[in-house]
Amino acid sequence: MAAISKDEMMVCYMSSLIQTGDFVVQGMGTPLVFSAFLLAKETHAREVQFMYTVGNTISEHTESLSITYLEQLTVEGCLKKVKMTEMHCDIVPSLKVKEFIRPAQVDRFGNCNNVVIGDYAKPVIRLPGAGGITDVAAFNPNFHLYVTRHSRQTLVDQVDFCSSVGYGERAEELNRMGIRARGPQKLITDSCVFRFENEGAVLEAIFHGETIENIRENTGFPFDLSENGIIQIEPPSEEQLRILREKIDPLGIRQLELLTGIQRIQKLEHILLEEDKRRRGSA
């Protein structure tokens, strides 16, 4: 069996946070999260119900990941099609939904940035925008953050632009709307897992092969160590890896979240050509 990659460790850990009966939101451009949901459904959480942002559906139906045929996965066999206004303004704030959200930058209070790197008026990189994260962070007590590259560029002392609020000073202003249940719960990176408390991020678990020293070096914000000791996260089981690699995501679509620039484009092209070939093969 091939060596375990970082994306696989993350997927398996995130999968462990899903329980059967959960109602999960699969967002936009996050195949890593999707892999985790599907893995949970294939193993210990068979009764997961999905809200698919692509397709705009509520579904209990799943298939292997795809880029070309993602809508086929989310729409075929769905329970219900909804409008985004219903999904975001009615369902998400009313029901207990679980989500994983990926910020471009995050600080020790769980404040996130998906708007710009650099100065807002003259950005170095314009990012996609806040999406619904601002809102979800304000009213959903049941979501986690994750980043695919543990670095001082991502885990920062101060976000360049705060597009969603965690704890600390900014949360006080948020609380002017009435005390909210809570902010983000955990922050998962490709090295470790923090949990958030009102005082900031607390390291609670590390992936196999990581060290606290290394993590400290690559983290742009200060953090405490969990009082209960740091958990060593078990590597994925062979069964998990088999399901993930062979059934859920044989083309490695989840890895796109870890790639940038030309590497990402090449990987995309490879996947698309492969999907094209498979379709022709089945024709």
Added chain:
Amino acid sequence: MAAISKDEMMVCYMSSLIQTGDFVVQGMGTPLVFSAFLLAKETHAREVQFMYTVGNTISEHTESLSITYLEQLTVEGCLKKVKMTEMHCDIVPSLKVKEFIRPAQVDRFGNCNNVVIGDYAKPVIRLPGAGGITDVAAFNPNFHLYVTRHSRQTLVDQVDFCSSVGYGERAEELNRMGIRARGPQKLITDSCVFRFENEGAVLEAIFHGETIENIRENTGFPFDLSENGIIQIEPPSEEQLRILREKIDPLGIRQLELLTGIQRIQKLEHILLEEDKRRRGSA
């Protein structure tokens, strides 16, 4: 051919206010209005689009009126099912819809009452309630009022309780939300037709056989006469009557709107037994 009844005169007149391409709202418990819409569709306005409050659908499909099978009429062959929130909060205020609304009491400014007869705290009759009329009267510039019995009990100097606003003093307060396009357009009774101006009701047309004197005597509010002269409404054509009597409403369901008390219950029972018989007949 049988003599022309008051309900038939009203239906045919109301039908004349519908144009092809209109988007009309068929409300709750108003078969007289439904007859008028269907007659318009069968004659001069073939492309009417319906929003059916019973069934909660948008439809271009029509059939004969029914009590037992009303949902079959409104749901079978419909374009779309909608929720009442979508219908009332999104569609009605956004699009140009046409409606006919029946108040229990109405004054010369088109203020209506569907809440109580008598004192609110100790009512003589508790009516169903405001429904959506309060709202429609506030934001829809394209609706008419009608009453099925022209009397001083219905056309009153002061409504016992104002559940929807027309013109005059009450409309000024409504205008604190910004000047609205306009209030109700016409008031149709079984004797005549008023139009509303800012100064109050103006008599503009009378049904065949009615006199202005008679109308004045039976109207609880003062009104002006139209400066252009009073129109004598043409009686329905034989073709209209045939379509209405034979195709649209052979059981006379529309007449329920003109009946009260035990007469109404007897008529209901008669129609229901007839519908039961016809179903068995077709079985």
Added chain:
Amino acid sequence: MTSKRMSIEQAVKPIKDGQTLGVGGMLIYRRPTALILELIKQGKWNLTALGWTLGYETDLLIGAKAVSHVRTSFFSLEIFGLPPAYRKAVEKDAIKITEETETTLGIGIRAAAQGVGFMPGRTLLGSDILTVRKDIKRIECPYTGEIYPAIPAIRPEVTFIHALAADENGNAILGANLCIDVELAQLSTYTIVSAEKIVPRGSLPSGQVDIIGASVDAVVEVQGGSWPTSCYPDYPLDGLELVRYLKTMKSHSFDEYLLELESRKRSFLLKMDEEVNDGSYLER
């Protein structure tokens, strides 16, 4: 497999006196009458009935003195006229009414979903609804300077919905008259779905599900669960039963009306069954 399926007694039991009950369906269509009758049987009282419209089903609750407060825009038996128990209770000042309109309900439940205390609506000003709804305050738009009534957030605590079919997770198909059932289920702390039939998970027709399992807490199978109101397209309105209700309430008592209700329901369903087998009601 976890399942939310239970008996009607079990499902209704957790409801507490004094709670606000969201009533699914609309007018005289697909009202949750079986659940309502179980509520009467269990002797709950002091309830608030909340619905876009209320009708026969809530009139029964009023007849049984289970409801002391109604919140609706329209309380009516539609073409069958005024609901007798409600009229009598109001005219005797034996019931509290919070006057609603379609907008105060629609905007109010949207405010509740969003977790805010109010939303503004373009309605009510100048009407006497505002005179009697002394709780409704006004708010100035910070952009236009216009004055709106601030429609207060409104939500049920428990909700009853009758469905054509449901699975054990509570995914359910309503058929028609969606009304505000989806929102009521989502906003309630405790939602019961009764269904004509419970089907295996995964067998509801794709894209046709109205109520999602995530918004449901209890699922009960009840045939004829909305009789004498309709359950389209399974059975139509039993208008003759509504006429019987009006007549009995005129000449006899409410308790008398309840007698033999179950057997009348069974004969209606039997009649419909026979005719559906003949293909006469609706060919599906």
Added chain:
Amino acid sequence: MTSKRMSIEQAVKPIKDGQTLGVGGMLIYRRPTALILELIKQGKWNLTALGWTLGYETDLLIGAKAVSHVRTSFFSLEIFGLPPAYRKAVEKDAIKITEETETTLGIGIRAAAQGVGFMPGRTLLGSDILTVRKDIKRIECPYTGEIYPAIPAIRPEVTFIHALAADENGNAILGANLCIDVELAQLSTYTIVSAEKIVPRGSLPSGQVDIIGASVDAVVEVQGGSWPTSCYPDYPLDGLELVRYLKTMKSHSFDEYLLELESRKRSFLLKMDEEVNDGSYLER
């Protein structure tokens, strides 16, 4: 019979420079690319693009300098990454952005539908969105005393929607990714629906219509009208075309990218057609 059917030139012609364009579809799915390309061809400019999300289609408008202002919560090519023309324009300060979130859009269009100037939302406070959205004021809830941002009403002037099928009255089927197309159509003064095929009135499958004719002003038949974004289930996303877009924008110019777009679209559709005939894409 009156008909709203017309040519794409006729349909797009009435749009005025400077208007706010509601963009239907979502992410890289069912975007109205054919209408967008016609807009570029007709040389409209200074437009504001408004969408729940914006992507490839609006990136083309920015590449062609037709759009000077964007209002969206998420401008992205989804898994394909950042949109090159948009990024370049923003980083050169050549475009105005109004930062939205899903709530500012959702609540904002509900406020517009209701005809009020704002609605409150439980969001934004503490974030820098409020710092840059200086237009957003705060409002105190008259019931809870809580402070909310007052989300301003938002509405498009014109809207583009691509549909699977439509009739001449504008009733249309969208298939998937409903997003906010229904609301955009209802709120716009002028709505164009392009459709893969126009079918006779009355022949759309019952209960499956998403866009109603009463909200549509012009209907245009365009095969492949959302290519290279998808039109589920007629054709899937043409991911390789998006890759080509990213590569061309890296190494060549926007104008170069537009060359032979039509012929690439035709070959994609041809390929899909052949495979659909083989039953390989989706068996319908």
